[in-house]
Amino acid sequence: MKEYTYLPEVRQAFRCSVPNAGIRQVFMVDGLLQEPSGMENGWELMPGKDGKGLIMTVRGDHFSSPVQIISVRSENMPHPVEFTNEWILAPGARMQLIVCDHTIKEYLYRTIRNTIISLGDGAQLDILFMQNEHKESSYKLEVNASLGEEALLDCHIISLYGGTISNTVNAIMEKPGARCNLDGLYLADGTQSIEYNVDVKHLSGNCSSNQLFKGVLDNRARASFRGTILVAKDSQKTEAFQANHNLLLTKEAKITTKPQLEIYADDVKCSHGASIGRLDELGLFYLRSRGISLPEAQTLQQMAFVQDVLGKIKTDTIRERLEKMVESRLRGEFSKCSHCTMHCC
């Protein structure tokens, strides 16, 4: 593939070592693909139909060589930008994607990122969205996924930083035996606001879905979670689970959570649950009684709280890197240099 030469400073600014050297990186600036169209190793990349966004078609098994999409809002385009990325996996194809969103300056960026995922029968996609913008940005992600027979979708969303973040995930289990695992972690402080809407539709039997979403809110941050599981009339033997747990660090932080189940079949296993809590006083005392300072004990407890969401990320190198980023975010180290995205990758 020809080396891309336009706007080299983006590559410079986002020298990314996640998850390991040599990972295939695809750059996008303001929703425009910065790579030539073409085939590579069994997958094909091209700009979207309207010239914005991208379409990636995958054949064969590429699970062990992830592709990282680095999508940056530049200073040349302060206007709102909307684009659509489309991932099409042929039957039996396997792929791992890391989608990282950044802003290059502290502008009032408005970005709408639509994502369409089509998984053929038996296809497997593991997709991780890293949302790391800054406190003035407004970011909207909408994922629409349809799953073929025995297809598997693992979708992780890590909302590290952003002024206003809105994530919508719609997954449709169209054929029997499809499975999807949707998880998300949102960390917000200051006056940030984060919204999650998750909608899983079981339109076929023998499918399973699992949702785990967790949030830690500090200062006057706001978040809302609305999750729906719909099991259609003939979707027997469905297994669908949903959990949303929240930790509020201050009295001013607020979360609205609304888990919903709509079940029209009679042979299913479904559950949903939501909780809102604060740091555990006895747990903090236990840690402090071992010599751990109060701020450190608070960080350890928050890290412990988010651990199971991070644990869903299967690739060790990516997960370990993310754990470090989440930890430094929880320690408040991000806000000090939110205009600089160098440290995060």
Next chain:
Amino acid sequence: MLKIIDLHARIGEKEILRGINLEINPGEVHAIMGPNGSGKSTLAAVLAGREMFTVTQGKVLYMGQDLLAMAPEERARMGVFLGFQYPVEIPGLSNVNFMKAAVNEHRKYKNLPALSAAEFLKLMREKMAIVGMDTSFGNRGVNVGFSGGEKKRNEIFQMAMLEPTLAFLDETDSGLDVDALRVVAQGVNKLKTKENSFVVITHYQRLLDYIVPDIVHVLYKGQIIKTSGKELALEVEENGYDHLISAL
């Protein structure tokens, strides 16, 4: 080492400690016995710095310093340890990471460099061996899914890691079978030196067969009503607390 003078403490409006006087010297093992609700656990919790209790009167000197003015973590770094009656479960935090944070805070306090990963694991293996803990417990969440006995072993393991000068063991024997009791007691005995002291809070003489106390106190309604040698524990075992209480 520790001097408690006329200590009064309450939770909400309820006074639990009503004038405790106690002195502990280096190398001593004290046992505190007493009926349920007499204030044994409260005493240990107040000394470790649990904030839900309010000290209303009295003072506590530890190594000549005002213990009650210190935050729980400062007390711990100065060598005070509390073995919890009900060890706290922390899902998502591994025993290894918990102890690494604790040991390194202690080392920082003593102006020592943090241990390397290899040094830390070696230390951890050594100390786990003292209480017969399998090293697989290191990667498990703190106390999560541990049986009663495993939780108590974990307390003694933590004590071994932190090498306290003054350790309070709050009903470390409750919920233990005889074998686990022996292992825990042997762990304590291995850690005993001429410089450090233990305060064992227990309901039963059984533990004191293994950890032999120098001094036994009986606590009742927030006051120490009798202090004597180890024979006091036997007396309590045989006759209960009633005759001590009726003699008041």
